[in-house]
Amino acid sequence: MKLVCTQSDLSTNLSLVSRAVPSRPTHPVLANVLLRADAQTNQVSLTAFDLSLGICTSFNTEVLEGGAIALPAKLLVDITSRLPEGEVILDDQSALESETTTGEGLIVTLKPRSGRYQVRAMSAEEFPDLPIVDSSQPIELTTASLVAGLRGSLFATSSDETKQVLTGVHLTVQQDTLEFAATDGHRLAVVETTNELPMDTENKLEVTVPARALRELQRMLAHNANSEEAIALYLDQGQVVFAWQNQRLTSRTLDGQYPAYRQLIPRQFERQLTIERKQLISTLERIAVLADQKNNIVKVSINSEAQEITLSCEAQDVGSGRESIPAQISGEDIEIAFNIKYLMDGLKELPSSEVQMYLNQALTPVIFKPLGGLNMTYLAMPVQMRN
Secondary structure: OEEEEEHHHHHHHHHHHHHHOOOOOOOHHHHEEEEEEEOOOOEEEEEEEOOOEEEEEEEEOEEEEOEEEEEEHHHHHHHHHHOOOOEEEEEOOHHHHHHHHOOOOEEEEEEOOOOOEEEEEEEHHHOOOOOOOOOOOOEEEEHHHHHHHHHOOHHHOOOOHHHHHHHEEEEEEOOOEEEEEEEOOOEEEEEEEEOOOOOOOOOOEEEEEEHHHHHHHHHHHHHHOOOOOEEEEEEEOOEEEEEEOOEEEEEEOOOOOOOOHHHHOOOOOOEEEEEEHHHHHHHHHHHHHHHOOOOOEEEEEEEOOOOEEEEEEEEOOOEEEEEEEEOEEEOOOEEEEEEHHHHHHHHHHOOOOEEEEEEOOOOOOEEEEEOOOOEEEEEEOOEOOOO
16 A cells, blocks of 8 residues: 655544544554555545444545555554645555564554654454444435534533433434434533425434534534535434545444433423623623532522612622623512523523523523524523522
8 A cells, every 4th residue: 555645634634533543442453543545536534433433534645556554543643743744655565574574563654755654553454344324315414503403402411421311412303403402410402403405304313322422523513514515414223424525423322212301391481581691601700700619509689670680609608799780571580599500501502692581480490592593492400599
């Protein structure tokens, strides 16, 4: 195998796929990136796979001789990222020679403009194949709808591995809509996006995808966030694949029944508020300095007559903080308390200048929605106030 590519192509694509390389591989070959070079198409593909998450990407370059080899991911990323710009020759012609003379296995040589680096490699045959999804007809989604849904839901997933199904985002695919839901048991985020691309899906499809895989997908799509470009979604038992242009992400799905989250969202409310979002967030950030000293609880007092809400925190033996901000309020006065982190996390992801807050009683679910734009619902559970 022999190819000539640019340092930037090699480094960029290696960095992209290496995020699927496990930090503690269960088998030595999983610490590698599989490189395939095709002399007919002049394409190089790179694949990393930790047996759960797989990332594959390809780029065009000059392939003098085709072949495949598994290369040490971290070492290669570290070397290529530091090479000078310009052409790099990647060559494993020394492989046979090194095997016969030293018995130390495959050697790959990288030749930048002014040097030469050699790294030990492994046979491509040892590298596990990415799962093949037998779904003949993919579901096509737009990049913009996928990115919006991921941004509005991923933050609410659980990090508790004992509740595995909650460590993912639940996707519901219907004819013209895509719904994302995430909860960790304390808060719930639901985003419904309209899919502009026609789908042949008559039945509702549901799948729960690990947050780790979706964060990588979000990162890969970030530069193209507002695009109407199509992303193909393939679903099969236990596997999900997202494919676009020259990139592909595959992930196992999470087993288990996802909670019936729609039943948690109240349909009627006794109180409704409209608040300027950035002002609310900046006030919470100041109050959080004191809340962090105690129990992360912020008290919200709603004053209908004054048309304002007051945020306060009492941190015993440390101090206290209190600020009022204007709001459009309908309904009676009430005092309610929240974990300040959960409140801020959701407000930061609501994509509008003003947010609407809906509530009933001091210990019933509170709903936050953006005013206009994305159809997003953020539910935060209040906490019991201690006098």
